[in-house]
Amino acid sequence: MSEQKSTNIILFSGDYDKAMAGYIIANxxxxxxxxxxxxxxxxxLNALRKDENVHVKKGLMDKxxxxxxxxxxxxxxxxxMHFAGIGPKMIKNVMKKHNATSLPDLIEMAKMQDINLVACQMTVDLLGFKREELMDGIEYAGVAAYLADxxxxNVNLFI
Amino acid sequence: MSEQKSTNIILFSGDYDKAMAGYIIANxxxxxxxxxxxxxxxxxLNALRKDENVHVKKGLMDKxxxxxxxxxxxxxxxxxMHFAGIGPKMIKNVMKKHNATSLPDLIEMAKMQDINLVACQMTVDLLGFKREELMDGIEYAGVAAYLADxxxxNVNLFI
Amino acid sequence: MSEQKSTNIILFSGDYDKAMAGYIIANxxxxxxxxxxxxxxxxxLNALRKDENVHVKKGLMDKxxxxxxxxxxxxxxxxxMHFAGIGPKMIKNVMKKHNATSLPDLIEMAKMQDINLVACQMTVDLLGFKREELMDGIEYAGVAAYLADxxxxNVNLFI
Structure with missing residues (x-):
C-alpha cells in the first residue's frame, strides 16, 4: 500500500508571477x-484578498x-523589476494571447481540486486583516500546522 | 542497495546571484x-539563452x-536592488579576484556533469522563444515532468 | 525507533521579512x-553580522x-519594494504593537534552541568578511556540508 504523496508550498511572495508559478505547481x-x-x-496573503472593498472596523495603521x-x-x-517595460499588463496580454490561465482562474482551479488554501494567522494579525476581507473557504493556521504537513x-517549496 | 539520491531545482529567478547559487548547489x-x-x-529561462542574436521570425510582442x-x-x-552601487560588474570583479567560477562557467560545468537542464515549455511559448535561441542539448518539459522527478x-528547491 | 527529523534552510536573502520567515520556521x-x-x-550573511563596527584590516573593495x-x-x-511607504520602520512598529518577536530576538531564540547557524565560507571570502565581524558561536561551511544535511x-527550503 503506497501512501499519498504531498506537496506543501509556502507562498511568501506577493508577486503575480511567483504566485502563478506556485499555483501552477500546486494544481x-x-x-x-x-x-x-x-x-x-x-x-x-494578498492573493487571498477579496477584490471588493469590504467594510470593517479598523485602526488607522491597519487601514x-x-x-x-x-x-x-x-x-x-x-x-x-529590472525591465520597467514588462508590466503586469503586458504579461497579462501575452497570457491571454496564449490562452494561459490567469492567477484568479488558477486559484479557482485550486479550490475545485480541494487544495488547502491556508492563511498564516500571524500575518493576518500583523497586517490587520479581518476574515471578511479574505476569500471564503480558506483555513487559518500557523507554523506548527505547516510543519506537521x-x-x-514530498515536494516542499518556499516561493 | 541504496537508491541514487536526487536534487531538483526550479530556477524561477533571472538574477545572476540567485542563478549562481542554484548552479553551485546543483554542481x-x-x-x-x-x-x-x-x-x-x-x-x-534567460540563463539558457544563447548570447548571440539568433535570427528567427517572430511577432512584434515576442520581439x-x-x-x-x-x-x-x-x-x-x-x-x-538595495545598494545601487553593488552592480553585477563589481560582483564579477570580486569573483575574478577570488578565482570564483562565473555563471557561464558553472553552466558549462553542469553540462559536463550531465545535469539535466530543462526549459519550461510553457514559458518558452509565453515569452515567444524559438528553440534556436536557447542552448543546444537542453530538454523541454512541463510541470508534470518536474513533479515526477x-x-x-531528496533536495527540492525553488530559487 | 524513529529518527530525528531535520529542517535545512538556505537563507540567501538579506531582506528583513524573508529572514524573519526563515527564522520563524526554523524556531x-x-x-x-x-x-x-x-x-x-x-x-x-548580513543577518549574522555584529552590529558594532569591528576594526579589521581590509583591502579597499572589501571595505x-x-x-x-x-x-x-x-x-x-x-x-x-512595490510600496515605498511600507518601510522596515512601519513593519517594526506594527510588530511591536502586536508583540511579535523581532529578527534579532528570533536569532537569539535560535541560538538558545541549538539551531546550527552556518556562514557560507565562499560568501565570507567573496564579500571580504573577517570572522571577528560575524557573530560568535556560528559555524563556517560550504555546499558539501549543506548537502550532507x-x-x-525533511523540510528543505531556499529563502
Missing part, C-alpha cells in the same frame, strides 16, 4: 493525486496597510 | 552523485520580450 | 524537535562592501 501536483497545501504568509497592499490576486505586481511532504 | 550535488535537474521557468530580457547568463542582473527527490 | 521546527540548520549564503551592506539583522531592508532532510 499540477493535485492532478497527480498529491495532497496539496498552499500556506500564504506575509505578502502572499493604511489595507489601502497600500494589492486587493486580490488580479492586482498583484511582478517580481522582476511538510515534515512528511 | 555540488552532482559531485556527490545525485541525479540533478534544473528546471528553468519564467525569468530563469519586444526578446529585446528587453537579458541574452544569456552573463547578462543577468542582481537580485539585491521531485516527488522522489 | 518552530526546533520546538518540534527537528535538527535545524540555517545556511547563510550571499546576502543572507566598500562592508560599508554598503547592512550591519546585522536589525538593519536589513524589506523584500517588498539536506539530502536526508
Amino acid at each position: 499540477g501536483a493535485a492532478a497527480y493525486d498529491h495532497k496539496v497545501t498552499i500556506f500564504h504568509t506575509f505578502w502572499g 493604511m496597510f489595507g489601502k497600500m497592499m494589492p486587493r486580490g490576486a488580479d492586482k498583484l505586481g511582478l517580481s522582476n 511538510a515534515e512528511n511532504g | 555540488g550535488a552532482a559531485a556527490y552523485d545525485h541525479k540533478v535537474t534544473i528546471f528553468h521557468t519564467f525569468w530563469g 519586444m520580450f526578446g529585446k528587453m530580457m537579458p541574452r544569456g547568463a552573463d547578462k543577468l542582473g542582481l537580485s539585491n 521531485a516527488e522522489n527527490g | 518552530g521546527a526546533a520546538a518540534y524537535d527537528h535538527k535545524v540548520t540555517i545556511f547563510h549564503t550571499f546576502w543572507g 566598500m562592501f562592508g560599508k554598503m551592506m547592512p550591519r546585522g539583522a536589525d538593519k536589513l531592508g524589506l523584500s517588498n 539536506a539530502e536526508n532532510g
Whole structure:
C-alpha cells in the first residue's frame, strides 16, 4: 500500500508571477493525486484578498496597510523589476494571447481540486486583516500546522 | 542497495546571484552523485539563452520580450536592488579576484556533469522563444515532468 | 525507533521579512524537535553580522562592501519594494504593537534552541568578511556540508 504523496508550498511572495508559478505547481501536483497545501504568509496573503472593498472596523495603521497592499490576486505586481517595460499588463496580454490561465482562474482551479488554501494567522494579525476581507473557504493556521504537513511532504517549496 | 539520491531545482529567478547559487548547489550535488535537474521557468529561462542574436521570425510582442530580457547568463542582473552601487560588474570583479567560477562557467560545468537542464515549455511559448535561441542539448518539459522527478527527490528547491 | 527529523534552510536573502520567515520556521521546527540548520549564503550573511563596527584590516573593495551592506539583522531592508511607504520602520512598529518577536530576538531564540547557524565560507571570502565581524558561536561551511544535511532532510527550503 503506497501512501499519498504531498506537496506543501509556502507562498511568501506577493508577486503575480511567483504566485502563478506556485499555483501552477500546486494544481499540477493535485492532478497527480498529491495532497496539496498552499500556506500564504506575509505578502502572499494578498492573493487571498477579496477584490471588493469590504467594510470593517479598523485602526488607522491597519487601514493604511489595507489601502497600500494589492486587493486580490488580479492586482498583484511582478517580481522582476529590472525591465520597467514588462508590466503586469503586458504579461497579462501575452497570457491571454496564449490562452494561459490567469492567477484568479488558477486559484479557482485550486479550490475545485480541494487544495488547502491556508492563511498564516500571524500575518493576518500583523497586517490587520479581518476574515471578511479574505476569500471564503480558506483555513487559518500557523507554523506548527505547516510543519506537521511538510515534515512528511514530498515536494516542499518556499516561493 | 541504496537508491541514487536526487536534487531538483526550479530556477524561477533571472538574477545572476540567485542563478549562481542554484548552479553551485546543483554542481555540488552532482559531485556527490545525485541525479540533478534544473528546471528553468519564467525569468530563469534567460540563463539558457544563447548570447548571440539568433535570427528567427517572430511577432512584434515576442520581439519586444526578446529585446528587453537579458541574452544569456552573463547578462543577468542582481537580485539585491538595495545598494545601487553593488552592480553585477563589481560582483564579477570580486569573483575574478577570488578565482570564483562565473555563471557561464558553472553552466558549462553542469553540462559536463550531465545535469539535466530543462526549459519550461510553457514559458518558452509565453515569452515567444524559438528553440534556436536557447542552448543546444537542453530538454523541454512541463510541470508534470518536474513533479515526477521531485516527488522522489531528496533536495527540492525553488530559487 | 524513529529518527530525528531535520529542517535545512538556505537563507540567501538579506531582506528583513524573508529572514524573519526563515527564522520563524526554523524556531518552530526546533520546538518540534527537528535538527535545524540555517545556511547563510550571499546576502543572507548580513543577518549574522555584529552590529558594532569591528576594526579589521581590509583591502579597499572589501571595505566598500562592508560599508554598503547592512550591519546585522536589525538593519536589513524589506523584500517588498512595490510600496515605498511600507518601510522596515512601519513593519517594526506594527510588530511591536502586536508583540511579535523581532529578527534579532528570533536569532537569539535560535541560538538558545541549538539551531546550527552556518556562514557560507565562499560568501565570507567573496564579500571580504573577517570572522571577528560575524557573530560568535556560528559555524563556517560550504555546499558539501549543506548537502550532507539536506539530502536526508525533511523540510528543505531556499529563502
